[in-house]
Amino acid sequence: MLLSQYYGIAHHSNPNYLAQISGQASNAMTRDDCPKYVPFNQTGTASPGQLQGTGCVYPASVPTVAGQLSAAGKTWKGYMEDMKTPCLHPELGAKDDHKSAKKGQQYATRHNPFVYFEAITSSPDCRNNLIDFNNLAGDLKSAATTPNLAYITPNLCHDGHDSPCVDGSPGGLQSADGWLRQQVPAILDSPAFRQDGVLVITFDEAEGKAAGPSGVPGGTAGGRVGALVISPFAKGGSTSDTSYNHYSLLAAIEDIFSLPRLGYAGAPGLNSFGADVFNARS
Numbered sequence: 412m413l414l415s416q417y418y419g420i421a422h423h424s425n426p427n428y429l430a431q432i433s434g435q436a437s438n439a440m441t442r443d444d445c446p447k448y449v450p451f452n453q454t455g456t457a458s459p460g461q462l463q464g465t466g467c468v469y470p471a472s473v474p475t476v477a478g479q480l481s482a483a484g485k486t487w488k489g490y491m492e493d494m495k496t497p498c499l500h501p502e503l504g505a506k507d508d509h510k511s512a513k514k515g516q517q518y519a520t521r522h523n524p525f526v527y528f529e530a531i532t533s534s535p536d537c538r539n540n541l542i543d544f545n546n547l548a549g550d551l552k553s554a555a556t557t558p559n560l561a562y563i564t565p566n567l568c569h570d571g572h573d574s575p576c577v578d579g580s581p582g583g584l585q586s587a588d589g590w591l592r593q594q595v596p597a598i599l600d601s602p603a604f605r606q607d608g609v610l611v612i613t614f615d616e617a618e619g620k621a622a623g624p625s626g627v628p629g630g631t632a633g634g635r636v637g638a639l640v641i642s643p644f645a646k647g648g649s650t651s652d653t654s655y656n657h658y659s660l661l662a663a664i665e666d667i668f669s670l671p672r673l674g675y676a677g678a679p680g681l682n683s684f685g686a687d688v689f690n691a692r693s
Contacts (some may be wrong), residue, residue, distance in 0.1 A: 412688055414637060415637060415650050416624075416635065417636060417638040417655045417656065418623040418655070419616040419631070419632070419633020420630050420631070420633050421442055421616070422616050422633055425441045425467075425521040425524075425527075426441040430629065430656075430658055430675070431524060431661055432524045433474070434658055435674050445520075446507055447506050448467055448502065450466055450504075453466075459675055460674040461674060469530075470529055474530065475525070475531065476664055477528075477536070477540070479665065480670070485559040486559045486560070488541070488542060489562045489563075490543070490546060490561060491522075491543060491544060492563075492564065492565050494541075494543050495543055497541055497543075498537035498538045499520070514577050517567040518567075519572075524562075526541065548597065570587060571584050609644070609645075611638055611641075612638065612641070613637070615636070616633040624654060627656055627681075628675055629657075631654075644690075645688055645690060646690045646691045651687040653682050655684070
């Protein structure tokens with residue numbers, strides 16, 4: 412299922428990732444990809460469930476879908492390629508030294524949304540649940556070891572960011588496609604996916620500054636990126652032209668697990684994945 416009108420919410424990368432797990436809007440520092448790992452300086456609150464101010468590391472009072480799942484007795488994990496140390500992030504107030512790829516280390520902090528929330532980094536869940544991508548293959552071997560929510564971030568080569576890559580790979584869409592060709596079949600063949608899985612593949616932002624249509628709650632300033640939804644509940648080869656953004660993805664995840672919608676995911680008029688996406692006959 413192709414979502415042809417799916418949009419990022421801002422430039423650059425970081426705010427799009429944060430939107431997917433918290434429903435929070437961008438701010439000046441997240442739009443700059445948080446070069447320093449500084450606490451959020453709160454100046455107020457606003458609807459829908461927004462912290463006003465600027466900064467990178469949100470206080471423990473700001474909820475995420477990870478916390479919602481844990482509270483509901485569900486499981487979650489973030490699988491970050493090349494993050495060799497669990498829950499890897501800078502010291503509070505320090506410069507982020509994982510901005511650019513290095514040989515053997517192509518992990519980017521800004522592409523790991525979970526470490527920007529104190530509710531996660533202050534919990535044992537961070538080291539237990541935010542782990543290197545290499546752990547995914549073992550977890551997929553049974554439905555019992557597969558988390559209810561698996562969030563996967565490729566490294567700076569396999570996500571299409573770098574071109575060419577620091578390891579000599581071509582990068583861009585060629586490397587992204589090659590990585591997906593290797594990894595997606597293993598996910599689709601896993602017991603948990605075959606049982607009742609949903610795989611969503613998307614990008615954080617588009618190239619260029621052109622925004623999408625107005626009137627989408629939370630905005631489309633990140634440009635059109637599109638998304639693929641692969642599931643036994645979605646008819647292959649079909650397309651939805653409904654307007655979605657990263658907040659819609661969060662809303663869909665929360666709807667699947669019967670969780671309250673956070674931030675802009677709960678904004679009036681926001682489209683969540685519905686019968687247009689999950690259109691396969693049972």
